[in-house]
Amino acid sequence: MLKRFTAALLALTPWIAPAETVQVAVAANFAEPIKAIADEWQRASGHTLNATVGATGKLYAQIRNGAPFDVFLAANAQVPETLEAEGLAQPGSRFTYARGQLVLWSANARRVDAQGDVLRRADLGKLAYANPKTAPYGAAAVQLMAALGLTEALTPKLVQGESIGQTYAFVFTGNADVGFVALSQIFKNGQLKSGSMWRPPGNLYAPIEQDAVLLKRGANNPAARAFMQWLKSPEGQTLIRTYGYDI
Incomplete structure:
Protein backbone atom coordinates (compact mmCIF):
# COMPACT_ATOMS: atom_id res chain seq x y z
CA MET A 1 0.00 0.00 0.00
CA GLY A 100 30.83 49.03 -25.53
CA GLN A 101 31.93 52.65 -25.23
CA LEU A 102 35.49 53.89 -24.80
CA VAL A 103 36.14 56.80 -22.44
CA LEU A 104 39.10 58.83 -21.23
CA TRP A 105 39.06 58.76 -17.42
CA SER A 106 40.97 60.09 -14.43
CA ALA A 107 40.49 59.27 -10.77
CA ASN A 108 40.84 63.03 -10.19
CA ALA A 109 37.43 64.67 -10.42
CA ARG A 110 38.89 67.84 -11.99
CA ARG A 111 41.45 66.37 -14.38
CA VAL A 112 39.54 65.42 -17.55
CA ASP A 113 37.57 68.13 -19.35
CA ALA A 114 34.39 67.63 -21.37
CA GLN A 115 36.24 67.91 -24.72
CA GLY A 116 39.25 65.74 -23.90
CA ASP A 117 41.67 68.63 -24.31
CA VAL A 118 43.71 67.23 -21.42
CA LEU A 119 45.35 64.98 -24.05
CA ARG A 120 46.95 68.09 -25.58
CA ARG A 121 48.16 69.64 -22.34
CA ALA A 122 51.87 69.95 -21.67
CA ASP A 123 51.42 68.71 -18.10
CA LEU A 124 49.77 65.43 -19.16
CA GLY A 125 51.36 62.56 -17.26
CA LYS A 126 51.23 58.86 -18.06
CA LEU A 127 48.38 57.75 -20.34
CA ALA A 128 47.19 54.17 -19.81
CA TYR A 129 45.65 51.99 -22.48
CA ALA A 130 45.12 48.25 -22.90
CA ASN A 131 47.21 45.98 -25.12
CA PRO A 132 45.63 46.44 -28.57
CA LYS A 133 46.68 42.93 -29.62
CA THR A 134 44.56 41.20 -26.98
CA ALA A 135 42.07 43.83 -25.77
CA PRO A 136 39.52 45.36 -28.20
CA TYR A 137 39.28 48.49 -26.05
CA GLY A 138 43.02 48.93 -26.47
CA ALA A 139 42.63 48.67 -30.24
CA ALA A 140 39.87 51.29 -30.07
CA ALA A 141 42.17 53.60 -28.07
CA VAL A 142 44.87 53.31 -30.75
CA GLN A 143 42.29 54.16 -33.45
CA LEU A 144 41.08 57.15 -31.43
CA MET A 145 44.56 58.59 -30.91
CA ALA A 146 45.22 58.27 -34.65
CA ALA A 147 41.90 59.92 -35.53
CA LEU A 148 42.79 62.85 -33.26
CA GLY A 149 46.23 63.15 -34.87
CA LEU A 150 47.91 62.63 -31.48
CA THR A 151 49.67 59.27 -31.90
CA GLU A 152 53.17 60.73 -32.19
CA ALA A 153 52.72 63.24 -29.38
CA LEU A 154 51.20 60.72 -26.96
CA THR A 155 53.46 57.72 -27.63
CA PRO A 156 56.16 58.76 -25.08
CA LYS A 157 53.48 59.03 -22.39
CA LEU A 158 51.81 55.66 -22.97
CA VAL A 159 51.75 52.87 -20.40
CA GLN A 160 50.17 49.61 -21.53
CA GLY A 161 47.95 47.39 -19.43
CA GLU A 162 47.64 43.67 -20.08
CA SER A 163 43.86 44.04 -20.12
CA ILE A 164 41.31 46.81 -19.72
CA GLY A 165 41.07 45.72 -16.08
CA GLN A 166 44.76 46.39 -15.45
CA THR A 167 44.48 49.65 -17.40
CA TYR A 168 41.73 50.80 -15.05
CA ALA A 169 43.88 49.81 -12.06
CA PHE A 170 46.78 51.95 -13.34
CA VAL A 171 44.54 55.02 -13.35
CA PHE A 172 42.65 54.20 -10.16
CA THR A 173 45.88 53.81 -8.17
CA GLY A 174 47.48 56.95 -9.61
CA ASN A 175 50.16 55.10 -11.56
CA ALA A 176 48.74 56.81 -14.65
CA ASP A 177 47.41 60.35 -14.90
CA VAL A 178 44.56 59.38 -17.23
CA GLY A 179 43.59 56.29 -19.21
CA PHE A 180 41.37 54.90 -21.92
CA VAL A 181 38.95 52.55 -20.16
CA ALA A 182 35.50 51.08 -20.72
CA LEU A 183 32.55 53.22 -19.67
CA SER A 184 31.17 50.20 -17.82
CA GLN A 185 34.12 50.27 -15.41
CA ILE A 186 33.32 53.75 -14.12
CA PHE A 187 29.57 53.98 -14.71
CA LYS A 188 26.62 52.53 -12.81
CA ASN A 189 22.90 53.30 -12.75
CA GLY A 190 23.37 56.15 -15.20
CA GLN A 191 26.03 57.96 -13.19
CA LEU A 192 29.81 58.33 -13.08
CA LYS A 193 30.97 56.57 -9.92
CA SER A 194 34.06 58.75 -9.36
CA GLY A 195 36.66 60.90 -11.07
CA SER A 196 36.19 62.75 -14.37
CA MET A 197 35.77 61.54 -17.94
CA TRP A 198 35.46 62.44 -21.59
CA ARG A 199 33.31 60.30 -23.85
CA PRO A 200 34.78 60.58 -27.38
CA PRO A 201 32.48 60.60 -30.40
CA GLY A 202 31.77 57.05 -31.50
CA ASN A 203 32.81 57.77 -35.08
CA LEU A 204 36.46 58.14 -34.03
CA TYR A 205 36.90 54.39 -33.46
CA ALA A 206 35.37 51.19 -34.79
CA PRO A 207 32.17 50.10 -32.98
Whole structure:
Protein backbone atom coordinates (compact mmCIF):
# COMPACT_ATOMS: atom_id res chain seq x y z
CA MET A 1 0.00 0.00 0.00
CA LEU A 2 2.83 2.35 0.95
CA LYS A 3 4.64 1.60 -2.33
CA ARG A 4 1.48 2.39 -4.30
CA PHE A 5 0.99 5.66 -2.41
CA THR A 6 4.63 6.71 -3.00
CA ALA A 7 4.37 5.94 -6.71
CA ALA A 8 1.16 7.94 -6.98
CA LEU A 9 2.70 10.88 -5.10
CA LEU A 10 5.75 10.91 -7.38
CA ALA A 11 3.52 10.84 -10.44
CA LEU A 12 1.72 13.97 -9.22
CA THR A 13 4.92 15.82 -8.20
CA PRO A 14 6.24 18.23 -10.87
CA TRP A 15 9.68 17.26 -12.16
CA ILE A 16 12.32 19.78 -11.15
CA ALA A 17 15.52 19.99 -13.20
CA PRO A 18 18.65 19.65 -11.10
CA ALA A 19 20.78 22.77 -10.65
CA GLU A 20 23.81 22.99 -12.91
CA THR A 21 26.95 25.13 -13.03
CA VAL A 22 27.97 27.26 -16.01
CA GLN A 23 31.60 28.29 -16.49
CA VAL A 24 31.75 31.67 -18.23
CA ALA A 25 34.82 33.33 -19.75
CA VAL A 26 34.27 37.10 -19.47
CA ALA A 27 36.05 40.03 -21.13
CA ALA A 28 37.67 42.31 -18.56
CA ASN A 29 35.48 45.32 -19.40
CA PHE A 30 32.47 43.27 -18.25
CA ALA A 31 33.91 42.40 -14.83
CA GLU A 32 31.51 44.59 -12.85
CA PRO A 33 28.32 43.78 -14.77
CA ILE A 34 28.93 40.02 -14.56
CA LYS A 35 28.89 40.21 -10.75
CA ALA A 36 25.43 41.77 -10.73
CA ILE A 37 24.25 39.49 -13.53
CA ALA A 38 25.46 36.39 -11.70
CA ASP A 39 23.61 37.37 -8.52
CA GLU A 40 20.34 38.06 -10.31
CA TRP A 41 20.49 35.10 -12.68
CA GLN A 42 21.42 32.62 -9.95
CA ARG A 43 18.45 33.71 -7.83
CA ALA A 44 16.10 33.44 -10.79
CA SER A 45 17.38 30.16 -12.25
CA GLY A 46 18.70 28.16 -9.31
CA HIS A 47 21.85 27.44 -11.31
CA THR A 48 25.39 28.53 -10.43
CA LEU A 49 27.61 30.83 -12.50
CA ASN A 50 31.39 30.84 -12.22
CA ALA A 51 33.14 33.67 -14.10
CA THR A 52 36.75 33.90 -15.23
CA VAL A 53 37.70 37.45 -16.24
CA GLY A 54 40.52 38.40 -18.60
CA ALA A 55 41.57 39.97 -21.88
CA THR A 56 39.59 38.63 -24.83
CA GLY A 57 42.71 37.49 -26.69
CA LYS A 58 44.07 35.60 -23.70
CA LEU A 59 40.75 33.91 -23.00
CA TYR A 60 40.59 32.87 -26.65
CA ALA A 61 44.02 31.25 -26.31
CA GLN A 62 42.87 29.40 -23.18
CA ILE A 63 39.76 28.10 -24.96
CA ARG A 64 41.86 26.84 -27.86
CA ASN A 65 44.08 25.07 -25.33
CA GLY A 66 41.13 23.26 -23.77
CA ALA A 67 40.08 25.52 -20.89
CA PRO A 68 36.75 24.21 -19.47
CA PHE A 69 34.46 27.13 -20.37
CA ASP A 70 30.82 26.76 -21.43
CA VAL A 71 30.11 30.33 -22.56
CA PHE A 72 32.34 33.16 -23.79
CA LEU A 73 31.39 36.83 -23.38
CA ALA A 74 33.99 38.53 -25.56
CA ALA A 75 34.82 42.21 -26.03
CA ASN A 76 34.48 41.96 -29.80
CA ALA A 77 32.66 40.02 -32.50
CA GLN A 78 35.74 38.68 -34.30
CA VAL A 79 36.95 36.19 -31.68
CA PRO A 80 33.56 34.42 -31.18
CA GLU A 81 33.21 34.28 -34.96
CA THR A 82 36.66 32.67 -35.19
CA LEU A 83 35.73 30.12 -32.53
CA GLU A 84 32.69 29.15 -34.59
CA ALA A 85 34.83 28.78 -37.70
CA GLU A 86 37.31 26.61 -35.80
CA GLY A 87 34.57 24.30 -34.55
CA LEU A 88 35.03 25.31 -30.91
CA ALA A 89 31.63 27.00 -30.56
CA GLN A 90 28.06 25.94 -31.23
CA PRO A 91 27.02 27.14 -34.72
CA GLY A 92 24.29 29.77 -34.70
CA SER A 93 24.64 30.55 -30.99
CA ARG A 94 26.54 33.83 -31.38
CA PHE A 95 24.82 37.17 -30.74
CA THR A 96 25.75 40.71 -29.68
CA TYR A 97 25.00 41.11 -25.98
CA ALA A 98 26.38 44.66 -25.61
CA ARG A 99 27.97 47.54 -27.47
CA GLY A 100 30.83 49.03 -25.53
CA GLN A 101 31.93 52.65 -25.23
CA LEU A 102 35.49 53.89 -24.80
CA VAL A 103 36.14 56.80 -22.44
CA LEU A 104 39.10 58.83 -21.23
CA TRP A 105 39.06 58.76 -17.42
CA SER A 106 40.97 60.09 -14.43
CA ALA A 107 40.49 59.27 -10.77
CA ASN A 108 40.84 63.03 -10.19
CA ALA A 109 37.43 64.67 -10.42
CA ARG A 110 38.89 67.84 -11.99
CA ARG A 111 41.45 66.37 -14.38
CA VAL A 112 39.54 65.42 -17.55
CA ASP A 113 37.57 68.13 -19.35
CA ALA A 114 34.39 67.63 -21.37
CA GLN A 115 36.24 67.91 -24.72
CA GLY A 116 39.25 65.74 -23.90
CA ASP A 117 41.67 68.63 -24.31
CA VAL A 118 43.71 67.23 -21.42
CA LEU A 119 45.35 64.98 -24.05
CA ARG A 120 46.95 68.09 -25.58
CA ARG A 121 48.16 69.64 -22.34
CA ALA A 122 51.87 69.95 -21.67
CA ASP A 123 51.42 68.71 -18.10
CA LEU A 124 49.77 65.43 -19.16
CA GLY A 125 51.36 62.56 -17.26
CA LYS A 126 51.23 58.86 -18.06
CA LEU A 127 48.38 57.75 -20.34
CA ALA A 128 47.19 54.17 -19.81
CA TYR A 129 45.65 51.99 -22.48
CA ALA A 130 45.12 48.25 -22.90
CA ASN A 131 47.21 45.98 -25.12
CA PRO A 132 45.63 46.44 -28.57
CA LYS A 133 46.68 42.93 -29.62
CA THR A 134 44.56 41.20 -26.98
CA ALA A 135 42.07 43.83 -25.77
CA PRO A 136 39.52 45.36 -28.20
CA TYR A 137 39.28 48.49 -26.05
CA GLY A 138 43.02 48.93 -26.47
CA ALA A 139 42.63 48.67 -30.24
CA ALA A 140 39.87 51.29 -30.07
CA ALA A 141 42.17 53.60 -28.07
CA VAL A 142 44.87 53.31 -30.75
CA GLN A 143 42.29 54.16 -33.45
CA LEU A 144 41.08 57.15 -31.43
CA MET A 145 44.56 58.59 -30.91
CA ALA A 146 45.22 58.27 -34.65
CA ALA A 147 41.90 59.92 -35.53
CA LEU A 148 42.79 62.85 -33.26
CA GLY A 149 46.23 63.15 -34.87
CA LEU A 150 47.91 62.63 -31.48
CA THR A 151 49.67 59.27 -31.90
CA GLU A 152 53.17 60.73 -32.19
CA ALA A 153 52.72 63.24 -29.38
CA LEU A 154 51.20 60.72 -26.96
CA THR A 155 53.46 57.72 -27.63
CA PRO A 156 56.16 58.76 -25.08
CA LYS A 157 53.48 59.03 -22.39
CA LEU A 158 51.81 55.66 -22.97
CA VAL A 159 51.75 52.87 -20.40
CA GLN A 160 50.17 49.61 -21.53
CA GLY A 161 47.95 47.39 -19.43
CA GLU A 162 47.64 43.67 -20.08
CA SER A 163 43.86 44.04 -20.12
CA ILE A 164 41.31 46.81 -19.72
CA GLY A 165 41.07 45.72 -16.08
CA GLN A 166 44.76 46.39 -15.45
CA THR A 167 44.48 49.65 -17.40
CA TYR A 168 41.73 50.80 -15.05
CA ALA A 169 43.88 49.81 -12.06
CA PHE A 170 46.78 51.95 -13.34
CA VAL A 171 44.54 55.02 -13.35
CA PHE A 172 42.65 54.20 -10.16
CA THR A 173 45.88 53.81 -8.17
CA GLY A 174 47.48 56.95 -9.61
CA ASN A 175 50.16 55.10 -11.56
CA ALA A 176 48.74 56.81 -14.65
CA ASP A 177 47.41 60.35 -14.90
CA VAL A 178 44.56 59.38 -17.23
CA GLY A 179 43.59 56.29 -19.21
CA PHE A 180 41.37 54.90 -21.92
CA VAL A 181 38.95 52.55 -20.16
CA ALA A 182 35.50 51.08 -20.72
CA LEU A 183 32.55 53.22 -19.67
CA SER A 184 31.17 50.20 -17.82
CA GLN A 185 34.12 50.27 -15.41
CA ILE A 186 33.32 53.75 -14.12
CA PHE A 187 29.57 53.98 -14.71
CA LYS A 188 26.62 52.53 -12.81
CA ASN A 189 22.90 53.30 -12.75
CA GLY A 190 23.37 56.15 -15.20
CA GLN A 191 26.03 57.96 -13.19
CA LEU A 192 29.81 58.33 -13.08
CA LYS A 193 30.97 56.57 -9.92
CA SER A 194 34.06 58.75 -9.36
CA GLY A 195 36.66 60.90 -11.07
CA SER A 196 36.19 62.75 -14.37
CA MET A 197 35.77 61.54 -17.94
CA TRP A 198 35.46 62.44 -21.59
CA ARG A 199 33.31 60.30 -23.85
CA PRO A 200 34.78 60.58 -27.38
CA PRO A 201 32.48 60.60 -30.40
CA GLY A 202 31.77 57.05 -31.50
CA ASN A 203 32.81 57.77 -35.08
CA LEU A 204 36.46 58.14 -34.03
CA TYR A 205 36.90 54.39 -33.46
CA ALA A 206 35.37 51.19 -34.79
CA PRO A 207 32.17 50.10 -32.98
CA ILE A 208 32.88 47.77 -30.07
CA GLU A 209 30.36 45.02 -30.75
CA GLN A 210 30.63 42.49 -27.92
CA ASP A 211 29.44 39.00 -28.82
CA ALA A 212 28.49 36.04 -26.68
CA VAL A 213 28.87 32.48 -27.94
CA LEU A 214 27.98 29.04 -26.59
CA LEU A 215 31.11 26.90 -26.62
CA LYS A 216 31.12 23.23 -27.56
CA ARG A 217 31.61 22.19 -23.94
CA GLY A 218 28.41 23.99 -22.95
CA ALA A 219 26.23 22.67 -25.77
CA ASN A 220 24.63 20.02 -23.55
CA ASN A 221 24.68 22.07 -20.34
CA PRO A 222 21.15 23.30 -19.45
CA ALA A 223 22.60 26.09 -17.30
CA ALA A 224 24.72 27.38 -20.18
CA ARG A 225 21.76 27.46 -22.54
CA ALA A 226 19.55 29.09 -19.92
CA PHE A 227 22.16 31.78 -19.28
CA MET A 228 22.48 32.58 -22.99
CA GLN A 229 18.71 33.00 -23.21
CA TRP A 230 18.62 35.21 -20.12
CA LEU A 231 21.23 37.58 -21.60
CA LYS A 232 18.79 38.24 -24.47
CA SER A 233 15.83 38.80 -22.16
CA PRO A 234 14.44 42.25 -21.22
CA GLU A 235 15.71 41.67 -17.66
CA GLY A 236 19.23 40.93 -18.86
CA GLN A 237 19.33 43.81 -21.32
CA THR A 238 18.02 46.29 -18.76
CA LEU A 239 20.73 45.33 -16.29
CA ILE A 240 23.45 45.57 -18.93
CA ARG A 241 22.29 49.07 -19.90
CA THR A 242 22.74 50.34 -16.33
CA TYR A 243 26.48 49.92 -16.79
CA GLY A 244 26.62 52.27 -19.78
CA TYR A 245 26.37 49.78 -22.62
CA ASP A 246 24.17 50.09 -25.66
CA ILE A 247 22.12 47.06 -26.64
